[in-house]
Amino acid sequence: MTTTLPLSLSVPEPGCRPGDEPDFSDFVIPKAGEVERPPIDADPNDIRDMAFSIIRVLNAKGEAVGPWSGTLSSEELVVGLQHMMTLRIFDARMMNAQRQGKTSFYIQHLGEEAIACAFRKALRDDDMNFPTYRQAGLLIAGGYPLTEMMNQIYSNSQDPLHGRQLPIMYSSKEHGFFSISGNLGTQFMQAVGWAMASAISGDTRIAAGWIGDGSTAESDFHAALVFASTYKAPVALNIVNNQWAISTFQGIARGGVGTFAARGHGFGIPSVRVDGNDYLAVHAVAQWASERARAGLGPTLIEHVTYRAGGHSSSDDPSAYRAKEEGAAWPLGDPIDRLKKHLIAIGEWTEEKHTAAQEEITEAVITAQKEAESIGTLGAGKMPSPRDMFEGVYETMPPHLVRQRQEAGY
Amino acid sequence: MTTTLPLSLSVPEPGCRPGDEPDFSDFVIPKAGEVERPPIDADPNDIRDMAFSIIRVLNAKGEAVGPWSGTLSSEELVVGLQHMMTLRIFDARMMNAQRQGKTSFYIQHLGEEAIACAFRKALRDDDMNFPTYRQAGLLIAGGYPLTEMMNQIYSNSQDPLHGRQLPIMYSSKEHGFFSISGNLGTQFMQAVGWAMASAISGDTRIAAGWIGDGSTAESDFHAALVFASTYKAPVALNIVNNQWAISTFQGIARGGVGTFAARGHGFGIPSVRVDGNDYLAVHAVAQWASERARAGLGPTLIEHVTYRAGGHSSSDDPSAYRAKEEGAAWPLGDPIDRLKKHLIAIGEWTEEKHTAAQEEITEAVITAQKEAESIGTLGAGKMPSPRDMFEGVYETMPPHLVRQRQEAGY
Amino acid sequence: MTQMTMIEAIRDAHDVAMGRDERVVVFGEDVGYFGGVFRCTAGLQTKYGKTRCFDTPISELGIVGAGVGMAAYGLHPVIEIQFADYVYPAIDQIASEAARLRYRSAGDFTCPLVIRMPTGGGIFGGQTHSQSPEAFFTHVAGLKTVMPSNPQDAKGLLLAAIEDPDPVIFLEPKRLYNGPFDGHHEKPIVPWKKHELGDVKDGYYSTELGKAAIRRAGDDVTILAYGTMVYVAEAAVEEAGVDAEIIDLRTLLPLDLDTIQESVKKTGRCLVLHEATKTSGFGAELMSQVQESCFYHLEAPIVRVTGWDTPYPHAQEWDYFPGPGRVLDALHQMMES
């Protein structure tokens, strides 16, 4: 037997840490328009390459090119731009409100606005999303009132969740937005269950699951793929790869494989990657996946390639683990800038309109914020009653909870 | 918007249930010798097809052909045959002992003997297996005493596990056989952890994980693949696809994908399929995977394609859920018959030698059994002390357990 | 009325529920074609079709997670975990998700889900076919936990659980599936066909969750038991000749504290009995509630008889199992103090 050298543990490292020069030269970006648009019933084996490429519609000049363009009218695109702008302004104000102590916690979407905003427009109103904490765009693009969101964030007496949940852990059945769990991954499997239920019931509604790059390592991700592929559940399974999981770069979750989308190949699930900073591309892919689901063709796995331009949450300072310059070096640009550029290029938008829209939206967000704050902020103003803490654990309050509520004096 | 048809749930069904004619015509079996043997450092992308083919060495005539042949001498093959025969005779007698009430439970390996027996011979003595309940071949091929196994099965006073474990849930560190858990899947991730520890320690030892086709749906399977691919752990990850998980056919776990081996592609792990009823093929693949691991090239995923010819366990009657004739129709034959035929074909074995070996082994198994039974069987003869039930929960017995032991009167 | 085993009663409850309500769907490992390793779902796939009763991949997480998603959609899934010992991979979906969905969404989404599992020891099943994990579930706000001890209750409680708007953990003492077991493993069991509690009403009925049953009225000591332990208690009481009141809790949460209190205030003595390991077992909660509510009526310390604080052993099963002998000793000791 040959002598063997000592083994050693290989621990992946990101290309760039604080102090390093950001370097995305390894990151291969196909040209816009380059990736084909297969029929929705394509054999997953024939479209294997799509998990290693990136579907892109907007090119550097702001033109919409290739087979994935044209799913949206220019009016719809203007609305899309407004949604993204709303989300960004909303985020900025809420981050600030958190810093001012008006609430305990906040999570923003900076740089990722296109994904949920565009995806939402490819679904029907009665479809159901199973989001993570970074898809508030689904609510904004779905017309959910900003004040309601803020009431939740402030845990005031008008909070639809009665102050029970951490800020931004929204829930709105009416808006196709499943109650957010703080436990990563769990909702991915539930989305498959919901979709199975729709199929069992002979319904036409579909589900969309959402998960982060880091969270694909969780068990629920596997269970979701197993169940979705076995029962051909009508579900779109979205991975938002924003390159980071708190301080951990995506290579720790991704390991040796080329992409997260490729995970779907082990299950025979059609798996694609899309430029997550390209509103048009995300919408087109969402449309394709939802048509597949609705036609009974089963699940689609979608990796949205994007970059988390801000900190993980209001508790996080990313300068401790990644180079400050990394965000600026991110090669897929900013989703708002790119859509704006496109709309200007096609003559549907101008700098003036943009400035006006920015002001108008800021106004609207401020108005909503004033309204919410006039009710209350965390610990100030009108708060949910402590009595309410005991309600809703069960439909009917059992005797031991009644006793505890009484003991607490409510 | 186009009108949409009602959805429906797709529930996979096996080709054959009781009353049906077994039909394996969909099951594509490549010719022996057909699959290439790539270098151990081949790029996983270049050997993608191996997850959809089957590595086979023994052809219908009993010849060993192709690039995967020749890893074993004819003496080693005779020993291999004897191991498989031993395991089969051992199983038959223990199934019978269970029926006679000498123990509570048994699990046999009928039809799957080649896998663990051959695999074991490609490992070094100090490597570590993390087996399921259907790899006793690892112990037999590793020279673990039959009487010890039986003492465990009978839970008698010489049971190395002190009667604490269900029959066949062996453990032998010395023989590179990790303590079997009754919980499916858990050991797959632990194998990766052990392999990571070996790499961290600059050791040269490698690990082998084992899991059934049905159990690949468990979360531990995913975690194992994630960790193994991220840290390039020196581990061989074995899936034993014996077509059934109790009453559930492999299509329920496998879903839409072609094979279980293909699961590895999502992780960039070299993934191969091997004819699990071909001792030579299993050995050659095990050798390849262990060389990869030992050379620091990381994990290999191996799907052993075989058939569970017996019931799931002593508690199971498979005629309730699959056609009785299915086993006979299984196209990869019987591992013992095939190796025997090969040895006869190359002039290293005869029918007479086989009959003699059969008698000799039966004799040895009976001797071992008599010895074990002379000590005791479950509930009869010398039993482990109830006092021992309180030992070994912790290295040092804490006060509350001392009190409980005293309360119990020991 | 039909004479049924507990298995048949459970199967019948599924059948009745599926017949009455299209939203009831049944799934789990080996649950579909084969009808479950204990045959509790046999025949349902044939009768209601593959989309209402089906086999699943071996992923307890996936099974429960699918159940949560389906329940949120509006179905009423009834799922089987093959053995309670295998519920751990699903604990996150149960404790963090099913249990909290109504609360965290303020009723926007709910989770009418029943999770059934064969529970408990006495079958030489070793560490992974013998566990009694009820204490875990009773510690999670938002869950209800039920354990029937006979065919009549099994059917009625399962129907109530399926109709319940919240998640219910339904623990089935597998040692009782075919007949009551008094803890004397060397004696043959009495089949349910010969037991009055094996007389099961046909068609629909339900047994309210949260109500205990007094199995034997008595004045000297109260025994709190559930599942298999109810029969162990009966055997011990008979042998001891003590006038014990035996309460079969049936539902562990919400607990029927009224019935318990009334009994302990009368008897002044209380023995708590369960199979699970002692430390932080549900017996601790029972003792605590009795102590809190009946302190001034207690004439002797409350006593627990439980499984020992070890993993469930194989060969030593009958030393581990809280059998009539240990209960008898405890009763004698209590009556003396």
Added chain:
Amino acid sequence: MTQMTMIEAIRDAHDVAMGRDERVVVFGEDVGYFGGVFRCTAGLQTKYGKTRCFDTPISELGIVGAGVGMAAYGLHPVIEIQFADYVYPAIDQIASEAARLRYRSAGDFTCPLVIRMPTGGGIFGGQTHSQSPEAFFTHVAGLKTVMPSNPQDAKGLLLAAIEDPDPVIFLEPKRLYNGPFDGHHEKPIVPWKKHELGDVKDGYYSTELGKAAIRRAGDDVTILAYGTMVYVAEAAVEEAGVDAEIIDLRTLLPLDLDTIQESVKKTGRCLVLHEATKTSGFGAELMSQVQESCFYHLEAPIVRVTGWDTPYPHAQEWDYFPGPGRVLDALHQMMES
């Protein structure tokens, strides 16, 4: 001696252990480069290299499963679960595997593994950053469960846990990381630098597992507490003017029953205090053991003050949290009875 916060003391314990013993490896989510979201492992990767302190994929199952495999190999892994609320995906690897490995293999394989996790509420973390799951662990035979309440103990107990030959669950009350918190959230905390228990011995020392500490001697009532609740008890006792004996359990399992008994036999009264939900919480076990061992010395019912049986709320945190007010009320009530 160095003045340290609890975070620094925990970091120092890792450092000392890694320096003394090559087998000690440290990993978890964000634990490597960044040093943990609470910075308990900051600097270790730089000092000991990437193969002894590293980041992992977000899989609690994988983290613990890897730990079990490594411990079986012969390493001593010290792993972090980012918040105790996220331990559920790993419960199977903890309860079915780590806890039982020594027993089921009759000592052939062992599992010297430490699983650390920030625990408890008081930081407006809502349902998934506030839980106290200690009762689950104490119900699993084969595990030890530890919860320090100050930097001195945190370091000593963590070093003892790392040296322990069996798996130890190490719960860190995150509300105490930077200073003791008396439950009055409107008041600023006292930093550890100003507290005598923030005075931490340099280098190696260990604090024996299974031994409680008496934080305040007293004659009238015994308070059993651990973690953050130790300071809540201190605040309440001071306000109540009751001569209470406050016992900081430090190790929940094995429990220091001797110290508890001695105290309760002296005081005749016992109050049990914890943050976790009430039903089947560890308080139930404490009440039971006190009742079993001190029944004839009890002058009043044992009382529990705990979190309510609801998920952990956000806005209502201070109504949920067992603060000094509730403890005070309980003390008054007990002293009257």
